[in-house]
Amino acid sequence: MPLTVAVQMDPLDTINIAGDSTFALMLSAQARGHRLFHYLVQDLSWSDGRLWTRAHPVTVRREPGNHFDLGDPVNLDLGDEADVVLMRQDPPFDLSYITATHLLERIGDRTLVVNDPRSVRDAPEKVWVLDFARFMPPTLVTRSYDEAKAFLAQHGAIVVKPLHGNGGKAIFKIDADGQNLSSLMEVFNTAYREPHMVQAFLPDVAHGDKRIVLVDGEVAGAINRIPGAGEIRSNLAVGGSAVQADLTPREREICAALGPELKRRGLIFVGIDVIGGEWLTEINVTSPTGIVAIDRFNGTDTAAMIWDAIEARVAARG
Secondary structure, eight states, rough: OOEEEEEEOOOGGGGTTTOOOOHHHHHHHHHTOOEEEEEGGGGGGEETTTTEEEEEEEEOOOOOOOEEEEOOOOEEEEEEETTTEEEOOOOOOOOOHHHHHHHHHHTTTTTTEEEEHEEEEEEEEHHGGGGGGGSSSSSESSHHHHHHHHHHHHHEEEEEETTTTOOOTOOOEEOOTOHHHHHHHHHHHHHHHSSSEEEOOGGGGOOOOOEEETTEEEEEEEEEEEEOTTOSSGGGGGOOOEEOOOOOOOHHHHHHHHHHHHHHOOOOEEEEEETHHHHHEEEEEESSOOOHHHHHHHHOOOHHHHHHHHHHHHHHHO
């Protein structure tokens, strides 16, 4: 059955269609006959129990530089006129993002929002992962220089990163001598009101940071992201490169532990990050990526798997 799908994302002219997961999802939806609308998060409005947005009907195609056409804008009632909302704008996970989850949660009894907005709000990537600390490297969450200094003395080299950062931004390695730790904590404490994440540095990151995608709690595939020369960050957005990857027994154990909880929470499309085949570092639920590279290496169709899961959930609603 054709569905009306509203895609909440960044401007279409800013994306790189060669690797963009949202664009792959839109192509797949369109191929199934679903009707697509595009809107920006700042265009949401609510009044008298209704949530609507100024949205454009959109068609997409895999033609670089000519990859979409927008129709005339309409006021789209997301509760009554949309079957599915894809919440796919990039972080930061700030008050704008959080407010959008509160608004979209109000239509959840009528429209399927992917991922579930309440669960997204309750599962910021570097905080919810603490529920699975048994799989994580040694980790400290703090604003205290003294605590970070003591952690460094205990573990040697460490990594310091923003608790709500994304895309590999602002990740710093501090060596065992502690040089610049004090200055870095001063900068972070000025830039961010929340605490920061401090973790033992894992030398295995030189061999890659594996992105594993789960669809409705089941493993869809993985890629290993290799840091560029002189980098500890492996994110593709900061120059990392992707290679084909299989799962280790430990990674399968991690996925088996996470899978049922992801499914229960309505987190249909999730990407987790694992270093060294055993250390879980993040659970990405806001706008996960990686499916284009996974499908290129494995000959799979992860976007189709995601739409199978979405359509099954819509059908189950009746």
